[in-house]
Amino acid sequence: MSIPNELAKNFSEVVPALKPMEAIHEANRCLYCYDAPCIKACPTSIDIPSFIKKIATGNLFGSARTIMESNPVGASCARVCPTEELCEGACVLNSASKPIMIGLLQRHATDWAIQNQATLFSKGEANGKRVAIVGAGPAGLSAARELARLGYAVTVFEAKEKAGGLNTYGIVSFRLPQEISLWEVEQVEALGVEIRTHTRIGEDVSPDELLDQYDSILLAVGMGNVPQLNIPGEELEGVLDAIALVEETKTKPLSDEMLGKKVVIIGAGNTAIDAATCSKRLGADNVQILYRRTVQEMSCYQFEYEFAKQDGVEFRWLVAPTRVLEENGRVKGLELVRMELGEPDEKGRKRPVAIPGSHFVIEVDYVVKAIGQNRHLSLLEAFGLQHRNGIVEVEEGTYRTSHVKVYAAGDVIFGGGKTDAMVVDAANHGKRAAHAIHQSLNDQIQPV
Amino acid sequence: MADLSINLAGIQSPNPFWLASAPPTNSGYQVQRAFEAGWGGAVWKTLGEPIINVTSRFAGLNFGGQRVFGFNNIELITDKPLEVNLKEMDETKRRFPKHTLIASLMVEHKREAWHEIVKKVEAIGVDGLELNFGCPHGMAERGMGSAVGQHPDLIRQQVEWVKEVAQTPVIVKLTPNITDIRFTARAASLGGADAISMINTINSLMGVDLDKWLPIPHVDGKGAHGGYCGPAVKPIALNMVAECARDPKVGIPISGIGGISDWRDTVEFLLMGATGVQVCTAAMHHGFRIVEDMIDGLTNYLDQRGIASVMDIVGKAVHTYSDWGYLNLNYKVVARIHEETCINCNKCHIACEDTSHQCIDIVPDAVTGKERLVVREEDCVGCNLCSIVCPVEGAIEMVEIPSDKAPLSWNQRQAALAAGGSCEL
Numbered sequence: 001m002s003i004p005n006e007l008a009k010n011f012s013e014v015v016p017a018l019k020p021m022e023a024i025h026e027a028n029r030c031l032y033c034y035d036a037p038c039i040k041a042c043p044t045s046i047d048i049p050s051f052i053k054k055i056a057t058g059n060l061f062g063s064a065r066t067i068m069e070s071n072p073v074g075a076s077c078a079r080v081c082p083t084e085e086l087c088e089g090a091c092v093l094n095s096a097s098k099p100i101m102i103g104l105l106q107r108h109a110t111d112w113a114i115q116n117q118a119t120l121f122s123k124g125e126a127n128g129k130r131v132a133i134v135g136a137g138p139a140g141l142s143a144a145r146e147l148a149r150l151g152y153a154v155t156v157f158e159a160k161e162k163a164g165g166l167n168t169y170g171i172v173s174f175r176l177p178q179e180i181s182l183w184e185v186e187q188v189e190a191l192g193v194e195i196r197t198h199t200r201i202g203e204d205v206s207p208d209e210l211l212d213q214y215d216s217i218l219l220a221v222g223m224g225n226v227p228q229l230n231i232p233g234e235e236l237e238g239v240l241d242a243i244a245l246v247e248e249t250k251t252k253p254l255s256d257e258m259l260g261k262k263v264v265i266i267g268a269g270n271t272a273i274d275a276a277t278c279s280k281r282l283g284a285d286n287v288q289i290l291y292r293r294t295v296q297e298m299s300c301y302q303f304e305y306e307f308a309k310q311d312g313v314e315f316r317w318l319v320a321p322t323r324v325l326e327e328n329g330r331v332k333g334l335e336l337v338r339m340e341l342g343e344p345d346e347k348g349r350k351r352p353v354a355i356p357g358s359h360f361v362i363e364v365d366y367v368v369k370a371i372g373q374n375r376h377l378s379l380l381e382a383f384g385l386q387h388r389n390g391i392v393e394v395e396e397g398t399y400r401t402s403h404v405k406v407y408a409a410g411d412v413i414f415g416g417g418k419t420d421a422m423v424v425d426a427a428n429h430g431k432r433a434a435h436a437i438h439q440s441l442n443d444q445i446q447p448v
Numbered sequence: 449m450a451d452l453s454i455n456l457a458g459i460q461s462p463n464p465f466w467l468a469s470a471p472p473t474n475s476g477y478q479v480q481r482a483f484e485a486g487w488g489g490a491v492w493k494t495l496g497e498p499i500i501n502v503t504s505r506f507a508g509l510n511f512g513g514q515r516v517f518g519f520n521n522i523e524l525i526t527d528k529p530l531e532v533n534l535k536e537m538d539e540t541k542r543r544f545p546k547h548t549l550i551a552s553l554m555v556e557h558k559r560e561a562w563h564e565i566v567k568k569v570e571a572i573g574v575d576g577l578e579l580n581f582g583c584p585h586g587m588a589e590r591g592m593g594s595a596v597g598q599h600p601d602l603i604r605q606q607v608e609w610v611k612e613v614a615q616t617p618v619i620v621k622l623t624p625n626i627t628d629i630r631f632t633a634r635a636a637s638l639g640g641a642d643a644i645s646m647i648n649t650i651n652s653l654m655g656v657d658l659d660k661w662l663p664i665p666h667v668d669g670k671g672a673h674g675g676y677c678g679p680a681v682k683p684i685a686l687n688m689v690a691e692c693a694r695d696p697k698v699g700i701p702i703s704g705i706g707g708i709s710d711w712r713d714t715v716e717f718l719l720m721g722a723t724g725v726q727v728c729t730a731a732m733h734h735g736f737r738i739v740e741d742m743i744d745g746l747t748n749y750l751d752q753r754g755i756a757s758v759m760d761i762v763g764k765a766v767h768t769y770s771d772w773g774y775l776n777l778n779y780k781v782v783a784r785i786h787e788e789t790c791i792n793c794n795k796c797h798i799a800c801e802d803t804s805h806q807c808i809d810i811v812p813d814a815v816t817g818k819e820r821l822v823v824r825e826e827d828c829v830g831c832n833l834c835s836i837v838c839p840v841e842g843a844i845e846m847v848e849i850p851s852d853k854a855p856l857s858w859n860q861r862q863a864a865l866a867a868g869g870s871c872e873l
Contacts, residue, residue, distance in 0.1 A: 021841060028514075032734055050740060057710040059745035061752070 003256045003283075010281035011173040011249060014307075015079070018101070023108040027055040030100050033092055038102060041090035043428040044071035048087055052105055064113035065120045067106055072145040072431065073138045073184050075110035076167040077424045078103055079176045082301045086424070114183050123191040124151035129441050132157065132214040134201050134379075137165020138423045139410025140220035141188050142430030143437075148191035150438050155214075156193060159200040163188075165222055167423060169247045172274045174281065178250055207382045211405060216437045219383065219392065219401070220430060222411040223373035229266065233324025238331030242267070242275035242370035249278055259283035261365035264290050264334060266321055268298035272370035273305070276313040279368065287313045292320040292339045292352040320352065322359060324367055333363045375412070391415035398440075399433035409433040450750035451757040452488075452743065456723045457617045457642035457701045459576045461548040463488035464714065464746075464758055465739050468705050468726035469552035469578060469621075471523060472736070476536030480543060485736035486743055489548025491645075491726060494525035494580045495533055495565065496554040496592075504665040507654035509680065516733045518680035520652045522665070522672055524586045525554055530568065538572040549573075550619065553610075554580040554592050557602065562609045576616045579606065579641075581632075582623040582648025584675050594648065597623035600635030607639030617642035619703060622688075624650050624681075629688045633698045644692065645703035645726065647685045649675025678729040682707030686720055690769045693721020710738070711745030718758065719765035773859040781830040781846040783808070783823045789843040790821060796834035796844060797821055804833045825849070 018026065030052040038048040047066055054063035067074040083089070083103040091099035113120060129152050133140045136158035144154045162168050167181035189195060199205060201221075210217050226241045228234060242265065248255070263279040265272045268291035279287045289308070291298055294317045298305070309315070318339040325333035338358035341350035375390025386393045386402035392412045394400060399407045409429035452463040466489035467473050467482050474493045482490055501524055509518030526533055541549050551569040555561040566577060581603055583593030596602045603620065610618055620636035622629055624647040633644050651673045655664040663671025685706020692698045704722030708714055709730040717725050730738055750758060785796070785808075800808040807827035810819050823834075835844040864870070 021839075034735055034737075050737075053738070053741050054745065057712060057741055057745055059711065059741060059748060061748045062741065062744040065744075 003259065007254045007256065007281065007283060011254065013177055014174045015104075017111060018104045018108045023055060023105060026101050026105055027052050030056070031092065037090035037092060038087040041086045043086070043422070043424045044431065046070040046074065048102055051109060052100065052102070055105060055109055060109055060112040061118055063109035064118060067109055068113070068120050068187070071424065071427050072142040072188065073167060073423060073427045074106060075114065075180050075184055076138070076176055077427065078107035078110055079180065080167075080171055081422065081424050082303065084303060085301065114180070119190065120187065121145070121149060121191060123148045126153065127151035129153070129215045130155070130213065131216045131218065131437060132210045133218045133220055134210070135165065135220035135222055135410070136163030136185070136195055136197070137220060137222045137410060137426065138167060139426040139430035139433075140165070140218065141184060142427040143218050143220065143409060143434040144193045145188045145191065146431050146434035147437065148188070148193045150434070152438075154193045156195045157199045157201055157205060158195055158197045161197055163195045163197060169250055170243060172246055172278055173250055174277075202379055202382050207379075215405070215441055217406045218433055218437065219385075219406060219408040219412055220410045221376050221379060224376055225374050226369045227372060227374050229321060229369055229371065231321055231323055233326055233331075236324055236326050236331050237329055238366050239324060240366060240368045242271045242368050243373065245368055246271075246274050246278055249282070254282065256283060258366065260285045262286045262363060263366040263368060264288045264362070264364050265368045265370055266290055267370035267372070268300055268315070269370060269372070270300045270304055273300045273308045275368045275370050276308050277311045279366070280311045280313060284366070289313060289315045290319050290321065290336065291315070291317055293341065293350070294318060297349055318352070320354065321367070325361065331364060331367055333361050334367055335359055335361050380412070388415070398436040399429065400436065400440075407433045407437055450747055450755060452746065454724045454759060456703060457619070459548060459550070459617050461488040461724060462546060463743060464718065464724035465742050466490055466548065466550070466703070466724060466726045467731060468728040469493050469580065470728040472728060472731050474526065476540045479540050479549070482736045483544045483547045486739040487547075487736065489550065491550040491552050491578050492533065492537055494552040494554045494583070495530055495569065496525045498529050499524040499527045501527055502667045504667065507665045507674065509654055509678070516678055516729065518654070518676060519678035519729045519732070520649065520654045520674035520676045522585050522674040525580070525583065534568060534572050537569070537574065541573050548575050550576045550578050552578045552580050552621070554583070554587060557591060557596070557606065559609045562606060563613045566610055566613050570615050574616060576619060577610065577614060578619040578621050578645060579610060580621050580648075581606075582621045584623060584625050584649055584651050585673060594623035594625050597632060597648070598626050600631050603632055604635040604639035607636055607641050611640040619643040619645050621648055622646045623648045624684060624688060630691055630695050630698060633692045633695070637698050637700050641700060643701040643703060644698070645705055646688050646692065647681070647706045649677045650681055650684065652676030677707065679707045679709050682713060686716060689717060689722050690720040690766060693763060693766045694769055711742045711749065714742060714746060715749060715761065718761050719763070720769065721763045721766045723759070723762050774857045776855040776857055777861065778851050778853040778856050780849040780851060782825045782828040782849055783830070783834050784845050784847045785821050785823055786843055786845065787820060789840055791840055791843070792819065792821070793839060794821065795837045795839065799833050799837045804831055805829050808834060
């Protein structure tokens with residue numbers, strides 16, 4: 001077997017699906033609570049006891065429908081949601097036994113729908129209104145699905161080759177295979193939604209054209225690349241963007257360039273974990289996550305941290321990169337400075353401060369940047385939207401921006417200290433924004 | 449989407465799911481909540497003389513970690529005055545005119561008493577009547593409920609009295625506390641009943657308290673038999689429904705009751721001849737919301753088979769339910785163990801070895817040394833025991849062994865022998 005084929009095995013789904021008998025046993029263990037806390041803990045309010053009951057009665061079609069009704073990207077969320085912080089964390093059985101494996105049951109039901117090519121929804125009767133959605137990620141797709149069911153003619157504009165956004169490109173294959181995300185895209189397209197890929201607003205289509213041609217516009221553009229570290233040597237070959245690294249493993253034949261190499265990841269969020277575990281699976285010999293704060297401050301989920309450690313990723317706290325060292329135009333090493341935690345910043349997090357004279361150098365072959373993501377400022381400006389540092393300001397509850405025809409959902413409105421926004425939150429925003437748009441446009445056609 | 453509406457002896461209902469006459473249908477508040485949740489109909493808790501109840505009055509049978517596998521009660525019919533019930537029924541019917549509202553009735557063995565109550569409930573616009581000849585406790589000791597339901601002649605007579613004045617369809621609810629339910633079903637039919645419903649609850653003693661040495665439940669140191677229901681009674685109910693459905697002397701529609709907990713149970717009852725079902729224990733266990741999966745599951749079941757109306761499956765399996773004497777003696781199945789799914793718990797082996805026909809061997813594999821289970825098919829009688837005790841779905845399959853002999857039933861065999869012929873088994 002060739003090396004890339006050998007590596008490909010590393011990228012197959014890590015968490016196994018429930019076996020059929022396991023799913024039935026687990027479903028029958030659910031207490032079917034009334035007004036269940038798991039429903040409240042789910043941002044999209046999936047009726048979890050109901051979908052689990054339907055697994056127990058063999059109504060898998062109904063189960064998948066219950067899930068996808070509430071969450072148009074429910075198959076992806078079954079795999080990527082931090083369930084122990086959401087539904088499973090709220091399960092009443094935590095205090096009596098073990099929580100129900102809600103995420104895996106959700107995956108069981110949605111996998112059934114995928115394997116059986118079930119048509120779960122149908123489009124609504126056309127109401128003559130047109131809505132443009134910018135961005136085909138979780139928020140955009142959710143909104144498109146809801147609007148199509150309500151009878152709107154929906155066009156989604158997507159800059160990339162395929163729709164799905166983060167789910168298609170940004171989450172490592174061994175957690176979320178691309179075909180799951182693409183199935184969700186197909187479900188939306190089956191409702192008559194037109195998805196124009198390879199189309200960038202501001203380049204291929206102007207914001208004014210959208211404003212002219214559509215009754216409403218939903219901005220669901222997500223985020224861009226990882227920002228600059230602003231240290232010398234950043235331009236060298238071997239300095240990578242974590243998001244681009246993950247995307248490559250999902251879109252191109254796997255490269256064996258990292259085999260036996262030393263890789264460092266700068267940052268300790270969920271993207272950093274993805275980049276680190278990806279590097280390990282690409283054959284890197286040594287992978288270290290470098291973070292300028294400590295384990296207490298890092299923003300990745302606990303299960304991600306555990307997963308990375310089990311993958312053999314090393315963590316180094318209280319260090320920050322100061323210079324990338326070069327040999328023949330390539331990364332050779334990294335100069336770091338030791339940090340200590342100082343006074344709390346405005347968000348209450350202790351500020352890391354460099355310890356003077358503590359510089360040292362480590363030998364590395366790749367430096368992967370995972371220190372957050374840039375926002376699509378120029379697009380927001382082109383629509384003339386009010387925003388704070390790229391976070392679009394929206395009206396509470398309606399997701400309407402400062403422009404009366406423009407709404408925003410997903411990453412473009414996440415902010416306020418959250419370094420990582422969840423797919424399920426984006427789906428929820430998209431769904432609610434769709435209903436707000438419907439409310440508004442429906443009001444317009446009501447007789448006075 | 450399939451049409452779920454039913455017509456039971458002229459009674460229309462938006463779907464086949466009714467709440468049975470029981471604690472869940474005790475008041476307008478409850479029945480209206482049920483209709484909002486999606487139930488197609490409700491049989492209002494039996495009207496009659498106001499009753500004084502005891503505490504406690506329910507007991508649950510938990511089995512293997514599952515709660516309320518069985519359930520029983522010693523509660524009596526309505527404890528509210530008739531006027532209060534009639535007022536609430538009237539309000540409910542006005543708020544939900546398209547839902548089915550049936551009045552369950554129980555009065556003493558007097559023609560005038562039946563006439564009077566029938567006229568009163570029909571005056572408020574119920575869709576039908578259900579005569580309660582089934583309750584096994586309390587009322588039976590006063591000559592009502594199952595005391596009537598155990599006497600075909602009493603059933604027939606009281607149905608006739610009711611039919612003298614009734615304007616709406618009359619359903620007779622039968623007790624299973626009887627040797628052969630077809631006799632009481634036939635009596636109801638002869639009396640002019642438009643339909644029968646079954647089963648009411650079964651005499652039961654739910655348990656005995658190991659510490660107090662008292663029946664469960666008990667009332668101040670004494671217990672009494674209660675009416676048994678819940679998932680555990682389903683096979684008994686299903687048999688009784690099927691027996692009546694295939695009996696030409698009964699010949700009237702059936703409302704199925706007894707341990708129906710989900711849409712699959714419902715399909716089974718419909719296939720075996722019920723036109724709609726009544727549910728109680730499952731609603732008491734989980735609340736009215738369970739009807740959502742019942743409706744959804746039934747709709748999906750019909751849609752996936754391209755069946756347009758739920759009425760199209762009513763009775764479709766009745767003709768396959770027969771007597772032992774008509775079963776083909778030359779049909780043979782044997783057990784086959786699928787090694788790829790077998791988890792080697794060896795439960796099939798010991799069940800067969802100790803209690804059946806000793807035909808499942810534990811054989812070491814010559815190559816791997818691992819033990820395998822192998823059925824000696826020539827010795828297997830096809831009893832099913834191994835596949836029943838096997839915990840893994842599909843690991844043991846009962847496979848048909850083709851026979852070169854013509855089908856032959858016991859009845860055919862006896863007839864052939866009597867005619868002096870021979871027959872090949």
